[in-house]
Ligand SMILES: Nc1ncnc2c1ncn2[C@@H]1O[C@H](COP(=O)(O)OP(=O)(O)O)[C@@H](O)[C@H]1O
């Protein structure tokens with residue numbers, strides 16, 4: 001088995017093509033979704049937001065995880081990776097495409113370990129796009145988004161505090177991990193969307 005894998009990876013004409021990937025991280029409200037939409041328009045990536053996939057699964061009446069996901073999201077906690085990874089994998093496969101922006105993932109150690117185990121070998125990670133933004137600015141944006149009618153159960157002060165705690169305690173260490181691998185591209189996300197996108201564009205133009 002080991003020999004077969006070695007042989008296939010080295011000599012087979014049917015070498016398995018790998019997915020091209022960029023992870024997008026940053027605090028809630030840093031503009032991950034906003035910038036991902038612009039990247040999709042300009043560079044033809046498929047945008048997969050882990051949060052959006054979880055919300056869709058929660059709304060699926062046939063899902064056994066609906067209530068559990070609702071509970072995690074309200075409390076700003078990170079859903080177990082088995083669920084999120086399965087949703088991401090399915091979305092990647094169903095898209096029929098090869099290049100993805102994975103927004104809001106991996107967000108904690110469980111996400112990172114689960115992903116590496118399940119998908120690590122099937123992907124080529126270009127870099128981790130990190131939107132750096134003060135929690136004050138993010139708070140203003142999220143509360144405005146909630147007041148404008150986002151319909152999200154977690155766009156309120158109480159949930160947001162928990163989301164920030166999770167970000168500081170669980171997501172920052174993941175960003176540091178990728179930083180130690182030289183994979184983080186950090187941008188100042190306190191600026192206007194267009195200003196941020198100028199820098200984003202430069203990074204994506206350099207891929208390939
Ligand atoms: N650079 C920016 N400046 C001001 N407001 C922004 C900026 N980027 C996004 N927003 C707004 O802030 C809110 C959060 O943005 P979003 O892209 O959903 O961030 P995230 O996915 O990181 O939570 C949205 O209402 C969005 O319109």
Ligand SMILES: Nc1ccn([C@@H]2O[C@H](COP(=O)(O)OP(=O)(O)O)[C@@H](O)[C@H]2O)c(=O)n1
Pocket residue numbers: 027028029032033049050051052054072073074075076077078079080084103104105106107111154163
């Ligand atoms: N990898 C992930 C991403 C999101 N989530 C859950 O989904 C919520 C919303 O995530 P999101 O990415 O849509 O939120 P924003 O950072 O975009 O505001 C998180 O607070 C978590 O409860 C998760 O459990 N695991």
Ligand SMILES: [Mg+2]
Pocket residue numbers: 032033049051104
């Ligand atoms: Mg988002």
